Amino acid sequence: MSPVRKASALLLAAALPLALAGCGGASGGGAAGGGTTVSVFAAASLKAPFTQLAEQFEADNPGTTVTLSFAGSSDLATQISQGAPADVFASADTKNMAKLGDAGLVEGSPRAFATNVLTIVVPPANPASIGSFADLANPGVKTVICAAQVPCGAAAKTLEQGTGTTLQPVSEESSVTDVLGKVVSGEADAGLVYVTDAKAAGDKVREIRFPEAAEAVNTYPIAAVRTSKNKDAAAAFIAAVTGSEGQQVLRGAGFGTP
Amino acid sequence: MGRPRGNAYSGIPRWVVAVAAVGALLVLLPLAAMVARVNWPQFIPLVTSESSLTALGLSLRTATASTALCVLFGVPLALVLARGDFPGQRLLRAFVLLPLVLPPVVGGLALLYAFGRQGLLGRSLEIAGLQIAFSTTAVVLAQTFVALPFLVVSLEGALRSAGSRYEAVAATLGARPTTVLRRVTLPLVLPGLASGAVLSFARCLGEFGATLTFAGSLQGVTRTLPLEIYLQREADADAAVALSLLLVVVAVVVVGLSYRGPAPAGTGSRPARSAGGQGTA
Numbered sequence: 001m002s003p004v005r006k007a008s009a010l011l012l013a014a015a016l017p018l019a020l021a022g023c024g025g026a027s028g029g030g031a032a033g034g035g036t037t038v039s040v041f042a043a044a045s046l047k048a049p050f051t052q053l054a055e056q057f058e059a060d061n062p063g064t065t066v067t068l069s070f071a072g073s074s075d076l077a078t079q080i081s082q083g084a085p086a087d088v089f090a091s092a093d094t095k096n097m098a099k100l101g102d103a104g105l106v107e108g109s110p111r112a113f114a115t116n117v118l119t120i121v122v123p124p125a126n127p128a129s130i131g132s133f134a135d136l137a138n139p140g141v142k143t144v145i146c147a148a149q150v151p152c153g154a155a156a157k158t159l160e161q162g163t164g165t166t167l168q169p170v171s172e173e174s175s176v177t178d179v180l181g182k183v184v185s186g187e188a189d190a191g192l193v194y195v196t197d198a199k200a201a202g203d204k205v206r207e208i209r210f211p212e213a214a215e216a217v218n219t220y221p222i223a224a225v226r227t228s229k230n231k232d233a234a235a236a237f238i239a240a241v242t243g244s245e246g247q248q249v250l251r252g253a254g255f256g257t258p
Numbered sequence: 259m260g261r262p263r264g265n266a267y268s269g270i271p272r273w274v275v276a277v278a279a280v281g282a283l284l285v286l287l288p289l290a291a292m293v294a295r296v297n298w299p300q301f302i303p304l305v306t307s308e309s310s311l312t313a314l315g316l317s318l319r320t321a322t323a324s325t326a327l328c329v330l331f332g333v334p335l336a337l338v339l340a341r342g343d344f345p346g347q348r349l350l351r352a353f354v355l356l357p358l359v360l361p362p363v364v365g366g367l368a369l370l371y372a373f374g375r376q377g378l379l380g381r382s383l384e385i386a387g388l389q390i391a392f393s394t395t396a397v398v399l400a401q402t403f404v405a406l407p408f409l410v411v412s413l414e415g416a417l418r419s420a421g422s423r424y425e426a427v428a429a430t431l432g433a434r435p436t437t438v439l440r441r442v443t444l445p446l447v448l449p450g451l452a453s454g455a456v457l458s459f460a461r462c463l464g465e466f467g468a469t470l471t472f473a474g475s476l477q478g479v480t481r482t483l484p485l486e487i488y489l490q491r492e493a494d495a496d497a498a499v500a501l502s503l504l505l506v507v508v509a510v511v512v513v514g515l516s517y518r519g520p521a522p523a524g525t526g527s528r529p530a531r532s533a534g535g536q537g538t539a
Contacts, residue, residue, distance in 0.1 A: 142392065144474065147492075171474025172475055172476055172481075173470075174475065185370055185374060185376065186374070186376035
């Protein structure tokens with residue numbers, strides 16, 4: 001191999017990792033445009049209200065950009081503990097917030113800012129004539145719930161124990177969106193989802209409220225991440241969520257007051 | 259020709275080897291990182307838990323059934339694509355290969371709209387007493403859907419490179435098409451068929467998105483090993499890592515033991531190939 005060729009080969013080999021690194025641009029906050037960036041990691045169920053809140057926050061705080069990352073709370077907690085650059089974490093349950101707290105990654109004590117309860121959704125025609133929680137256990141009813149490993153499944157389990165009803169689900173999904181999807185597509189006769197999911201689905205499903213739902217309330221905590229480099233902006237965003245304006249947006253999406 | 263393997267030209271430029279090493283690292287590094295994360299003292303209890311073994315058993319059973327379906331439908335498809343000559347052939351190939359590039363979730367949605375309760379065939383199937391939604395059948399359908407192209411691609415390639423000279427000779431000697439297929443064509447491409455079947459089986463084992471969308475997730479019925487990993491990851495990272503390693507080991511054993519890759523030119527397992535390999539006769 002000639003020296004020139006060798007050099008170009010080395011260059012090529014050296015350029016590859018750079019090219020790969022280039023793909024990961026746009027991460028890391030703060031540098032762009034001289035303004036401040038708040039990176040908010042929020043539970044998937046918060047997508048609609050937090051998107052709205054972020055826009056309001058950006059309008060109220062010129063120069064500040066809010067980047068939102070939505071996923072399952074346990075995914076987010078894992079990502080943050082693996083070093084993802086989050087400034088604020090909003091979890092759909094206290095368990096995943098506690099997991100992050102145990103890892104020493106939570107700044108101060110988390111604040112509860114919303115609650116959510118389960119509700120029954122059925123296809124608009126309600127083919128299995130569901131009218132109550134107990135109806136879900138009727139023979140032949142195709143009920144879909146979350147698996148016990150995820151928060152919505154844990155809540156369903158609590159309801160089963162509280163009401164003495166044993167469900168025989170045809171599927172135990174890993175996320176509440178998958179449960180909703182099975183009902184929207186008409187595959188399932190009924191599903192247990194959060195009231196906020198039912199509200200967001202609009203007239204694609206019919207919601208059947210049941211009084212026992214109040215026995216399993218999920219509390220949503222929010223906190224700044226200890227490794228955050230924008231602690232002031234993070235605190236300001238949390239204040240906006242817990243303040244009256246933020247609470248109003250959350251109420252509008254169907255969340256309850258903690 | 260029939261060049262022995264040892265004398266094969268191997269003058270690969272060194273820079274190609276360097277880039278190949280980077281490529282190999284891209285695959286091996288994450289796997290090594292996963293192995294490093296395994297909680298070894300807990301490994302055996304984690305992978306032998308009831309839910310793990312149920313998921314593994316379901317995965318192996320459904321992947322076997324799906325591979326059988328892939329062979330059943332894939333062999334005729336590959337024959338039609340390799341040997342046939344009809345309008346729309348290229349279009350048919352493009353559609354058969356579509357699941358290779360479709361995100362599995364899209365495949366799952368498409369299956370849902372075809373075989374689901376509200377789907378195209380769902381109502382007729384339900385009247386016939388067949389309920390596919392949330393059943394193991396749905397898992398097999400999803401796996402067959404995503405794995406079929408692997409068999410068709412492998413076999414069509416083997417059929418094309420084997421050429422049709424022997425088939426033409428057999429036909430001139432009076433053999434009927436089915437006899438030619440059985441006695442000449444299939445024995446000739448058996449290694450290609452085997453490779454295709456192994457690839458399909460491996461793809462079935464890893465199938466996730468279409469299954470989740472189309473079949474749901476219930477222990478022992480539809481929750482295959484990838485779905486179990488996805489679920490365990492929510493609650494118990496150690497279990498998810500242990501199961502992931504189990505899946506990797508099963509896949510490596512299956513593929514490593516039986517997949518030989520495309521037969522190298524001139525060293526193949528068939529009669530010496532001539533320059534007219536693509537012969538039209």
